Amino acid sequence: MKPLQLPGIEAYALDKTRPEPAQLTALEARTWASMKNPQMITGRLEGRLLKLLVQICRPQLVLELGTFTGYSALSMAEGLPDGGRIITCDVDPVARDVAQAAFDESPFGTRIELRMGPALETLRALDETIDFAFVDADKLNYQAYYEEILTRTRPGSVILFDNMLWSGRVLDPADDEDRALDALNTTIAADDRVENVLLTVRDGVQLVVVK
Numbered sequence: 001m002k003p004l005q006l007p008g009i010e011a012y013a014l015d016k017t018r019p020e021p022a023q024l025t026a027l028e029a030r031t032w033a034s035m036k037n038p039q040m041i042t043g044r045l046e047g048r049l050l051k052l053l054v055q056i057c058r059p060q061l062v063l064e065l066g067t068f069t070g071y072s073a074l075s076m077a078e079g080l081p082d083g084g085r086i087i088t089c090d091v092d093p094v095a096r097d098v099a100q101a102a103f104d105e106s107p108f109g110t111r112i113e114l115r116m117g118p119a120l121e122t123l124r125a126l127d128e129t130i131d132f133a134f135v136d137a138d139k140l141n142y143q144a145y146y147e148e149i150l151t152r153t154r155p156g157s158v159i160l161f162d163n164m165l166w167s168g169r170v171l172d173p174a175d176d177e178d179r180a181l182d183a184l185n186t187t188i189a190a191d192d193r194v195e196n197v198l199l200t201v202r203d204g205v206q207l208v209v210v211k
Helices: 007-015 022-034 043-057 071-079 093-105 120-122 139-150 168-170 175-191
Strands: 060-065 087-088 112-116 132-134 155-160 193-197 205-210
Touching: 007 043, 022 043, 022 071, 022 093, 043 071, 043 132, 043 155, 043 205, 060 071, 060 120, 071 087, 071 093, 071 112, 071 132, 087 093, 087 120, 093 112, 093 193, 120 139, 132 139, 139 155, 139 175, 168 175, 175 193
Parallel strands: 060 087, 060 132, 087 112, 132 155
Antiparallel strands: 155 205, 193 205
16 A cells, blocks of 8 residues: 655645644644543644644634544644633643643634543533534544534634544544544545535644535
């Protein structure tokens, strides 16, 4: 199987993307130094994409499923319009502590509310309209997240799912996570309720716009 992206091209894209603020650079370093699975961090390329999309869409409410150490939430908070806010959720208390400390240090941190608990519970308890959602949580529940988020959006809302190429494993699914991501990609591509494009940014970003 050929690699989906050449490392040199990915490095070039990273180099030609505007750098993130110093706080996010420090947060990435802290994540790699202290977390069990540091590769889960969003990173500059995808983080800058999230910031730009939020700037373009100007959402009032962003929902993030999967906070980890807060890099993606802070990236999106940087692009929010006045009055915009983010609800983000996670189940890992270690990641929560790192993320909350980063939020407390950031000038954008007051725009972010971190809720602890399973993502589906947080989502189902939400009674507000979601303008923009970023999903980077447990992969087996991605289909459920998709349906629950759709019921809480309006036309023009944006939903992004991370890891939708899954290091190429969606090409030949071998386990439950592989099959779940492949199935959601198939569902989205055929869903008349949305428009979509599957981007080859990092590990694959499924960009969905609600009709």
